Amino acid sequence: MLIERTNMPKNTTDRLSALIRHFRIEAKVFPAARSGLQKEGPGDAAPNLFIFRHGRLTWPGQGMPEGGANPPMLVFFPRGTPAGAHVEPDVNGAEYVCAAVDTVGDDNPVAQALPEVVVVRRDEVSSLQSVTDMLLEEAFSPRCGGQAVIDRLCEIAVIRLLRHLIEDGEAKVGLIAGLAHPNLSRAIVAIHDNPERNWRLEDLAGMAAMSRTHFANRFREVVGVTPGEYLSSWRLTLARIAIAKGASVNAAAMQTGFSCSAALSRAFTRRYGVSPRQFAKPGPTSTSEHTRNTTF
Numbered sequence: 513m514l515i516e517r518t519n520m521p522k523n524t525t526d527r528l529s530a531l532i533r534h535f536r537i538e539a540k541v542f543p544a545a546r547s548g549l550q551k552e553g554p555g556d557a558a559p560n561l562f563i564f565r566h567g568r569l570t571w572p573g574q575g576m577p578e579g580g581a582n583p584p585m586l587v588f589f590p591r592g593t594p595a596g597a598h599v600e601p602d603v604n605g606a607e608y609v610c611a612a613v614d615t616v617g618d619d620n621p622v623a624q625a626l627p628e629v630v631v632v633r634r635d636e637v638s639s640l641q642s643v644t645d646m647l648l649e650e651a652f653s654p655r656c657g658g659q660a661v662i663d664r665l666c667e668i669a670v671i672r673l674l675r676h677l678i679e680d681g682e683a684k685v686g687l688i689a690g691l692a693h694p695n696l697s698r699a700i701v702a703i704h705d706n707p708e709r710n711w712r713l714e715d716l717a718g719m720a721a722m723s724r725t726h727f728a729n730r731f732r733e734v735v736g737v738t739p740g741e742y743l744s745s746w747r748l749t750l751a752r753i754a755i756a757k758g759a760s761v762n763a764a765a766m767q768t769g770f771s772c773s774a775a776l777s778r779a780f781t782r783r784y785g786v787s788p789r790q791f792a793k794p795g796p797t798s799t800s801e802h803t804r805n806t807t808f
Contacts, residue, residue: 527678527691530704531622532671534750539666541611541651541659557612560589561666562599563634563644567606571597571629584634586644588613588673590626609651611666621749622674625687632673639672690735695720699727699739707747708769713739743769748783751776752791761788 542559562569568582571594582602590613599606634641647665650658674688683689691697699716702709716739717727731739747768754764765776780788 527697527701528671528674530701534753535622537667537670538614539611539663539670541609541647541662541666557614558593559610559612560593561611561613561670562587563609563611563647563669565607565648566604567599567601567608569597569599569608584641584644586630586632586634586640586669586673588626588630588670589628590623590630591628607648607652609648609662609666611663613666613670621687621746625683626677627683630673630677632676637672637676640669640676643669643672685734685736687735690731693730693734695722696727696731696734699731700735700742703743703746707743707750708767710769711743744779748779751780751788752784755788755792758792764788 539561540557562585564582564585564587566582568585569587599608632640634644643665647662647669650662650665677683677688678692681689681692683692687700690700699720702716702719703711713728714724717724720727722730728739731742735742737745747770751764751768751770754767755761759767760773761776762773765771765773768776770776770779777788780786780791784791
C-alpha cells in the first residue's frame with residue numbers, strides 16, 4: 513500500500529507553468545506622476561498592485577504596521593483594491609509604483625485561490641526585491657522603452673510573488689495550499705497538464721505517493737474539494753476558455769477530457785447557467801468579453 517512520504521526531496525515540479533499558460537499574466541504599470549488609486553477614465557483599470565520604496569498603503573479595516581520606519585512593501589489585491597485605500601508618506605515621502613494586474617476573470621483559479629490582500633516585505637524575499645528594485649529604478653529614471661520594460665518586470669514580479677506564496681506554505685486551504693504540498697502538488701500539476709486524460713483516483717494517488725483513501729481525504733482537507741470535483745472544475749474552466757476563443761463544443765470536449773459534446777454541454781449549463789452555444793453567441797457578453805475576463 514502506498515503511503516504519504518514526508519521525507520521526500522524538495523519538490524522540483526513546475527507548479528505554475530500550466531496555470532500561466534492558460535491564465536496569462538498581464539500588468540500595466542501607471543506613470544510615476546499618477547497618484548490616484550481609482551480609475552481615471554472609462555477604459556482604465558484601477559491599480560491593485562503597489563510596490564513601495566518609501567511610504568505605505570492603508571485601507572479600511574487593515575493597513576501596514578503603525579509607527580516606526582516603513583519597510584519596503586509589496587501589496588497586492590487580487591480581486592480589486594478596496595474603496596478608501598490611500599497612500600501615506602513616511603519621513604522620506606512616498607515613492608511607489610502602482611499597477612493594474614488583470615485578475616478579474618470568474619474562472620481564474622489563481623486569483624480565487626489567493627486571499628483578499630497579499631502583503632509582503634520586499635527585503636525579506638530576495639527574489640522579489642531584486643525584480644522590484646529594477647522596476648522602481650526604471651519607473652523613477654525613465655529611459656527609452658521604459659514602459660515596456662516596467663510592464664514586463666511587473667509581470668515577472670507577480671509570478672515571483674505566486675512562487676513565493678507556494679514555497680512559503682502559509683496558505684492553509686485552496687489551490688495555493690495544494691500546490692505547496694509536496695505530494696498533492698504532483699497530482700494537481702498532472703491534472704493541469706493533461707486534463708484530457710481519463711484520470712482515476714488510484715492514478716492520482718500513485719503520483720502523490722499516497723494510498724487511495726489517504727490521498728482523497730488529504731486532497732479535500734488541503735484543496736477544499738474532492739479530486740473529482742477539482743478535475744471537473746478545471747476541465748470546465750479550460751472548455752469555457754476554448755469556446756470563448758472560437759472552438760466548437762465538440763473540439764472543446766475532446767481537448768478537456770469530456771466523453772462527448774453532450775456531456776460537456778450538461779456540465780457547462782449546470783455550472784454557468786447557459787449552454788456552450790448560448791455562451792458563444794455574440795451579445796451583451798460577447799465572446800471577446802469572455803476571452804478578456806479569463807486573462808490573468
